[in-house]
Amino acid sequence: MRQFFVFARKEFYHIFRDRxxxxxxxxxxxxxxxxxxxxxxxxxxxxxxxxxxQSKDHYSARLIQKLTAGSYFRIDRNLQTPKTIEAAxxxxxxxxxxxxxxRFGQDFFHLRKAQVQxxxxxxxxxxxxxxxxxxxxxxxxxxxxxNGPAALPLTINTTVRMQYNPALKSVFLFVPxxxxxILLLVSAMMTSITIAREKELGxxxxxxxxxxxxxxxxxxxxxxxxxxxxINALVILAMGVWIFxxxxxxxxxxxxxxxVLFVLTSLGLGILISTVTDKQQTxxxxxMMGLLMPTVLLSGFIFPVESMPKPLQWLSNIMPAKWFIxxxxxxxxxxxxxxxxxxxxxxxxxxTIFFIVLSIRKFKIxxx
Amino acid sequence: MQxxxxxxxxxxxxxxxxxxxxxFEVKQGEIFGFLGANGAGKTTAMxxxxxxxxxxxxxxxxxxxxxxxxxxxxxxxxxxxxxxxSLYEDLKxxxxxxxxxxxxxxxxxxxxxKTERLLQKLGMEAEADQLVSALPxxxxxxxxxxxxxxxxxxxxFLDEPTGGVDPxxxxxxxxxxxxxxxxxxxxxxxTHYMDEAEYCDRVSIMVDGRIQALDTPRQLKAQFxxxxxxxxxxxxxxxx
Amino acid sequence: MQTPIVxxxxxxxxxxxxxxxxxxxxxxxxxxxxxxxxxxAGKSTLFRILTTLLLADKGKxxxxxxxxxxxxxxxxxxxxYMPGRFSLYQDLTVQENLDFFATIFNTTVKENYGLIEEIxxxxxxxxxRPAGKLSGxxxxxxxxxxxxxxxxxxxFLDEPTTGVDPxSRKEFWEMLQRLRQxxxxxxxxxxxxxxxxxxxxxxxIQNGALLKIDTPQQITREFSKPLWAVKAKQMYRLIxxxxxxEDTDSCYAFGEYLHLTLKHGEADVDKLRAYLQPKGHExxxxxxxxxxxxxxxxxxxxxxxxQ
Numbered sequence: 040m041r042q043f044f045v046f047a048r049k050e051f052y053h054i055f056r057d058r059x060x061x062x063x064x065x066x067x068x069x070x071x072x073x074x075x076x077x078x079x080x081x082x083x084x085x086x087x088x089x090x091x092x093q094s095k096d097h098y099s100a101r102l103i104q105k106l107t108a109g110s111y112f113r114i115d116r117n118l119q120t121p122k123t124i125e126a127a128x129x130x131x132x133x134x135x136x137x138x139x140x141x142r143f144g145q146d147f148f149h150l151r152k153a154q155v156q157x158x159x160x161x162x163x164x165x166x167x168x169x170x171x172x173x174x175x176x177x178x179x180x181x182x183x184x185x186n187g188p189a190a191l192p193l194t195i196n197t198t199v200r201m202q203y204n205p206a207l208k209s210v211f212l213f214v215p216x217x218x219x220x221i222l223l224l225v226s227a228m229m230t231s232i233t234i235a236r237e238k239e240l241g242x243x244x245x246x247x248x249x250x251x252x253x254x255x256x257x258x259x260x261x262x263x264x265x266x267x268x269x270i271n272a273l274v275i276l277a278m279g280v281w282i283f284x285x286x287x288x289x290x291x292x293x294x295x296x297x298x299v300l301f302v303l304t305s306l307g308l309g310i311l312i313s314t315v316t317d318k319q320q321t322x323x324x325x326x327m328m329g330l331l332m333p334t335v336l337l338s339g340f341i342f343p344v345e346s347m348p349k350p351l352q353w354l355s356n357i358m359p360a361k362w363f364i365x366x367x368x369x370x371x372x373x374x375x376x377x378x379x380x381x382x383x384x385x386x387x388x389x390x391t392i393f394f395i396v397l398s399i400r401k402f403k404i405x406x407x
Numbered sequence: 408m409q410x411x412x413x414x415x416x417x418x419x420x421x422x423x424x425x426x427x428x429x430x431f432e433v434k435q436g437e438i439f440g441f442l443g444a445n446g447a448g449k450t451t452a453m454x455x456x457x458x459x460x461x462x463x464x465x466x467x468x469x470x471x472x473x474x475x476x477x478x479x480x481x482x483x484x485x486x487x488x489x490x491x492x493s494l495y496e497d498l499k500x501x502x503x504x505x506x507x508x509x510x511x512x513x514x515x516x517x518x519x520x521k522t523e524r525l526l527q528k529l530g531m532e533a534e535a536d537q538l539v540s541a542l543p544x545x546x547x548x549x550x551x552x553x554x555x556x557x558x559x560x561x562x563x564f565l566d567e568p569t570g571g572v573d574p575x576x577x578x579x580x581x582x583x584x585x586x587x588x589x590x591x592x593x594x595x596x597x598t599h600y601m602d603e604a605e606y607c608d609r610v611s612i613m614v615d616g617r618i619q620a621l622d623t624p625r626q627l628k629a630q631f632x633x634x635x636x637x638x639x640x641x642x643x644x645x646x647x
Numbered sequence: 648m649q650t651p652i653v654x655x656x657x658x659x660x661x662x663x664x665x666x667x668x669x670x671x672x673x674x675x676x677x678x679x680x681x682x683x684x685x686x687x688a689g690k691s692t693l694f695r696i697l698t699t700l701l702l703a704d705k706g707k708x709x710x711x712x713x714x715x716x717x718x719x720x721x722x723x724x725x726x727x728y729m730p731g732r733f734s735l736y737q738d739l740t741v742q743e744n745l746d747f748f749a750t751i752f753n754t755t756v757k758e759n760y761g762l763i764e765e766i767x768x769x770x771x772x773x774x775x776r777p778a779g780k781l782s783g784x785x786x787x788x789x790x791x792x793x794x795x796x797x798x799x800x801x802x803f804l805d806e807p808t809t810g811v812d813p814x815s816r817k818e819f820w821e822m823l824q825r826l827r828q829x830x831x832x833x834x835x836x837x838x839x840x841x842x843x844x845x846x847x848x849x850x851x852i853q854n855g856a857l858l859k860i861d862t863p864q865q866i867t868r869e870f871s872k873p874l875w876a877v878k879a880k881q882m883y884r885l886i887x888x889x890x891x892x893e894d895t896d897s898c899y900a901f902g903e904y905l906h907l908t909l910k911h912g913e914a915d916v917d918k919l920r921a922y923l924q925p926k927g928h929e930x931x932x933x934x935x936x937x938x939x940x941x942x943x944x945x946x947x948x949x950x951x952x953x954q
Contacts, residue, residue: 041750042750042751042753045746045747045751046747046751049739052736053738053739057738240734240736240737241731241732241733241734242734242735242736244698244700244728244730244734245730245734245748245793245794246751247700248699248700248723248726249723249748249751249752250720250723250724250751250753251751405699405700405701405702406701444782444783444815445782445783445784445811445812445815446783447812543687544686544687570809570810570838571685571686571809571838572686573684573685573688573853573944574840574941574944574945574948575899575948578899578900581900582886585882585883585886586883588883599810599812599813600839601813601902602841602901602902605902605903606882606902624903625903635902636902637813640814641817644813644814
């Protein structure tokens with residue numbers, strides 16, 4: 040036990056004496072959260088749209104007014120005939136066109152069914168999707184307003200995503216993603232690098248020739264990073280809550296426990312990487328290419344998993360990040376408890392055990 | 408004009424004086440041994456002379472050029488080889504030679520001709536198309552030296568060129584040094600092998616950033632009443 | 648007491664490269680055994696096999712009677728090892744490094760202070776300095792301290808003096824002598840031939856094979872040919888002249904002299920003098936000498952090549 044304690048203390052010395060490590064550990068998360076939170080958002084402001092109002096009645100006018108009431112849409116032009124829509128898009132200024140058919144109000148009250156056509160410039164699919172979702176939400180609100188609370192056969196559906204994000208704040212979608220990404224990177228990359236560094240320095244040779252059992256070497260390397268990663272998680276959470284106004288509807292204890300679990304998963308991955316790399320650089324590249332890229336691309340963090348080709352969807356299932364993002368969103372936004380998120384939790388636990396057992400078994404007691 | 412002239416050349420890193428007002432001259436075609444314990448300031452001095460490091464004070468001229476203002480000219484006119492050989496392990500022997508020739512602006516015809524002559528001299532014609540990583544250490548060192556003087560510099564700096572090399576190759580390496588010096592190339596060399604200090608025309612010994620002794624090996628031994636350069640070195644380094 | 652190190656017919660290949668070929672030797676209790684050879688001769692590979700870090704392809708080796716493959720755990724408790732490059736934590740201070748290595752070997756600096764005291768007092772003034780900021784000689788002393796802190800019975804030192812200045816080298820060897828007297832068996836490797844005479848026995852190694860195992864005195868005694876030290880004012884010209892002499896067997900620079908062997912020994916001396924006479928070498932000097940380890944090594948290298 041004393042051996043372990045001394046080992047962990049040594050690891051803390053390394054971390055606190057290396058400014059670069061400290062910067063990566065604590066600077067990177069903060070910068071990333073801010074960058075992702077503020078700069079790279081899907082949020083739309085003042086998107087130019089064209090309106091083709093063929094009905095020109097009271098209800099259509101109200102609808103148009105509703106659309107432009109927020110800061111989301113701005114009417115660039117009013118079109119007169121359907122033929123001009125194409126030309127308007129080609130000009131490139133408008134991102135979406137709203138087509139209201141003739142007799143809009145009449146249909147709505149008499150046929151209980153009215154149609155609004157939304158045409159979006161899918162040259163930029165992400166923006167297009169977002170715009171359409173925004174518009175749909177506004178139209179949905181408008182419809183409810185017309186009907187009162189009475190249920191009517193709806194013509195327009197709001198999407199699942201927006202159900203828990205009524206203000207359409209994209210930051211709510213990003214913070215869980217960023218948290219996941221950073222915890223994964225910091226934990227996995229830092230552990231893989233620190234073990235590779237011992238190999239590069241040659242100190243691993245001495246450690247191996249000492250009576251220290253391999254699992255103690257691994258534990259001694261990992262425990263300090265569990266502590267640091269957990270502190271990181273707290274920092275990111277705090278930023279999410281106070282800077283971006285993220286809600287934490289579910290249990291905070293559960294949330295933190297899940298964070299610890301995910302930190303363990305990531306550390307397991309990090310050790311696994313380190314067992315197959317000898318150089319710090321290789322470890323860094325492996326973490327970046329092997330973890331960062333797939334996580335960003337496949338976890339549903341930026342691109343919705345549903346819109347991926349089937350093989351990629353299957354692949355996304357083995358990304359621990361995907362499950363952690365789901366857990367985070369459920370707990371923070373929906374207020375879910377363990378009863379709802381147990382399948383994902385179980386899955387993550389399984390993955391963690393798998394990674395750690397595998398890496399301890401793969402940890403070499405010799406040099407080759 | 409002497410190839411290397413320094414006057415009170417000094418380099419400070421913060422409050423630490425790595426090289427403390429060293430003054431010396433190296434003559435044309437001389438093999439100049441630059442000795443000193445680890446951390447005595449050899450590497451710092453060498454870097455300043457090669458135009459890699461800006462001195463804190465003092466003056467130095469290398470190949471007639473000022474190391475402060477004409478570092479580019481200095482670099483053009485010197486060859487440099489360090490212990491960690493400066494060759495690319497993943498390039499072939501020929502490719503390495505062509506690369507270095509190219510860096511120093513030799514014409515293609517020239518490079519071709521020099522490559523042939525060089526390979527012939529080293530007896531490495533058969534290995535021309537081998538990767539450098541496949542060569543034994545001693546061969547690499549000899550090749551690295553030949554490449555360092557490919558562009559016919561008037562001075563060549565060698566930083567512990569023979570570390571860890573087997574005794575026969577070490578001598579062959581010195582044959583190359585002698586030959587270059589005989590052609591008029593000035594050789595500035597550091598080493599940890601004291602027997603190699605004896606091969607030098609003159610030797611300087613640095614202790615704690617200063618040059619404590621500078622003379623021919625014979626004179627130095629006489630001056631310190633020592634049997635070998637090893638003794639001279641020990642007396643100086645211990646007497647600090 | 649078991650023989651500290653026994654190596655029997657050990658082979659090791661890395662792909663095509665034969666790193667070690669048929670290596671056998673023993674190191675006895677309280678012996679300072681030198682493994683002498685240039686870089687790439689296979690010294691580090693052999694050290695790693697003996698310290699249980701690598702597996703040999705063929706052959707058997709024991710440390711204190713323990714098999715390097717089967718009993719690796721037990722071996723790791725009793726050996727001290729200093730790898731070829733400086734392998735301590737550069738960002739930890741001298742004291743922190745020492746404490747760390749003491750702890751992982753389940754001991755404390757205090758417990759075995761007697762063994763390291765003499766070396767420790769030399770580095771004690773720098774005990775709060777990060778190891779990375781020590782001079783080369785100091786680093787080696789610290790590394791030796793760390794390797795000794797658990798009172799090993801066998802010490803493996805892989806090129807402890809490489810790149811270290813002559814003063815520090817000398818001090819280092821003096822320390823090894825005293826450790827040997829305390830009964831620790833030491834296997835030490837070095838590329839510096841002049842360090843051979845400081846060992847009890849040496850093995851000369853080149854290209855993965857042992858050229859010779861014996862006391863340095865015996866090895867030099869067996870040098871069969873008469874040897875001369877020759878010098879003149881213009882050494883470079885002298886080398887060239889001697890090399891072009893038809894009966895020169897070998898001619899190498901050795902410090903301020905050239906070492907010369909002739910094909911027919913003494914019989915060629917007069918002929919050589921006659922050959923050199925018209926060349927007009929100033930301050931010419933030629934004296935018979937006894938061979939050193941380096942002469943022997945070079946001679947053995949040559950005969951190895953001819954085989």
